[in-house]
Amino acid sequence: MHKDEGLQIPFMDDIKKNSLKSAIEALLFASGEPLSLQELVNHLEEKDKLVEILIQEMIEEYEDLSRGIKIICIKGNYQLVTKAENSDYIQKLLKKNKRQSLSQASIESLAIIAYKQPITRIDIDEIRGVKSDSAIQRLIEKELIKEVGRLEVPGRPILYGTTDEFLRQFELSDLKQLPSLDLFGQEDLLEDNLIEKEVEME
Template identity: 50%
Template sequence: MNEKDKKSIIESILFAMGEPVSLGELSQALEEDSTSVKKTIQELMDEYKDAGRGVRIKQMNNRYQMCTDPQNYEFIHKLLYEKNKASLSQASLETLAIIAYKQPVTRVEIEALRGVKSSSSIQTLLDRNLIKEGGRLDAPGKPMLFETTVEFLKYSNITNIKELPSYDEFVNGIQEKIVEK
């Protein structure tokens, strides 16, 4: 199979799936080794970027997804999201930050850090697919553990959870903003 055909197939799969696809899945579909497929994906990523196209291929934890150019966000946001999706509340953002930094974490641990009930914030984040159940804690009552999702990576515009600033930097940044007000 030539490179042009491989690129066409990868584009078709990523477009049709609409969600992140692993390198292994792409390799299996193409019946090619992962090194070759990864090289082809990188070439596609470069081609989209160099051509200034409105579509990109984004890598997230060794998974790939077709998405829009981040520079076009404001236009897409105006059209699709402003009318249909309210932004996250301060409580939901606080809850999401705790989960991102402390994951996997239980509701009780979140509430202990926030000092208030967090059930509705957790439900909002679950509904928006920004967090998910990450198993159960081996403790009395088997409390649910929460962790972030690939949707969170997209929402945060990062490719990996390791790209978040350190917890100390994050807390210091918030404290500086509070002092400025």
């Protein structure tokens, strides 16, 4: 998305401007998944044109050769990614530390699928409160989940479940070895167990 030539940021001191850019960077980093302009606007409680211009400025600033990351825009969604020239270093890191290869969104989705399978994407979205398309796709690519059928309702949505690779990665002989949800007291903490399992694998 490109900045309109005739569009300029209304008068704003550098402290406020830098504060908003810092917040945008933090949101993109913490998300781990692409965020739409509207999502950023909602979190920042600022006008959409202002946020759009600030992001465009940040995109240009990240092009500095000394920066290791950049902001990309795909179908109107923004995401922080590493620069291609650093791919060798990133691959070495991910091979050494498996936990870093999964975003928080992916861990949450995986935990929900592990305990609730078979489950549809819509049900996963409802539990998480946000869309899980990207997280599910990543989990499929890593062979941690798979399609296990379709729900017999209009539209026949896909049902997802974990794979044998999931069991291998988390050193489980079967799903019965997952701790009972009664131990957690609330489903919001489902992902905590998987994070602990990932730490044990390092």
